[in-house]
Amino acid sequence: MDMALYLSLVGFVVAMSATPGPNNLMLMSSSALFGVRRTVPHFLGVQIGFNLLLVAAVFGLGTLVARYPVALDVVKVGGSLWLAWMAFAFVRAGLARPAEPGDAKAPKRRSRPFRTWEAALFQWINPKALLMSISTAGAYIALADTAGERAMLFMATFLLFGAPCGLMWLLAGGVINRFLTDRRHARILNFAIALLLLATIAIILKG
Numbered sequence: 532m533d534m535a536l537y538l539s540l541v542g543f544v545v546a547m548s549a550t551p552g553p554n555n556l557m558l559m560s561s562s563a564l565f566g567v568r569r570t571v572p573h574f575l576g577v578q579i580g581f582n583l584l585l586v587a588a589v590f591g592l593g594t595l596v597a598r599y600p601v602a603l604d605v606v607k608v609g610g611s612l613w614l615a616w617m618a619f620a621f622v623r624a625g626l627a628r629p630a631e632p633g634d635a636k637a638p639k640r641r642s643r644p645f646r647t648w649e650a651a652l653f654q655w656i657n658p659k660a661l662l663m664s665i666s667t668a669g670a671y672i673a674l675a676d677t678a679g680e681r682a683m684l685f686m687a688t689f690l691l692f693g694a695p696c697g698l699m700w701l702l703a704g705g706v707i708n709r710f711l712t713d714r715r716h717a718r719i720l721n722f723a724i725a726l727l728l729l730a731t732i733a734i735i736l737k738g
Contacts, residue, residue, distance in 0.1 A: 532675070
């Protein structure tokens with residue numbers, strides 16, 4: 532195996548996995564609002580969904596997108612709409628009136644962390660995840676002779692070097708969670724996350 536090329540892959544994995552994106556922002560916001568333990572299923576779903584997407588890219592998803600480039604535009608728009616809905620949900624949570632003691636008519640809490648299967652499915656409309664998987668499958672094809680070997684190598688590399696980056700964002704949200712001592716802090720966090728998601732949408736649509 533070409534070690535120089537593999538080290539290049541490791542650098543690419545770390546750079547792409549550590550920088551802000553839909554997955555990292557969602558993991559951080561979820562652990563900040565719900566705690567680290569309740570966000571673990573979300574984290575596992577990201578790993579499962581992305582690695583399945585990566586395998587699909589190795590076995591021809593990139594070729595399909597290259598043949599039908601409009602598919603990437605559909606993913607960008609679909610992912611952006613999903614993130615816009617999420618941003619609206621955070622704004623709505625920030626504006627919600629806190630329940631008063633003894634208020635029987637107060638609305639029930641609707642927000643909750645992602646389930647594992649929801650986070651896994653989200654990877655398929657996550658433009659950054661799609662571009663990462665296709666770029667990896669195309670740029671590092673010389674690392675192994677067969678598609679099966681490449682898929683195993685890529686998955687192992689992302690799990691070893693990429694997953695810890697996502698875990699750092701999750702733990703960072705857990706640190707923020709400790710400082711959410713009152714409703715005002717939670718409201719500020721909801722609005723801040725909504726702005727970050729809107730900024731992510733702008734980057735996706737511009738790219």
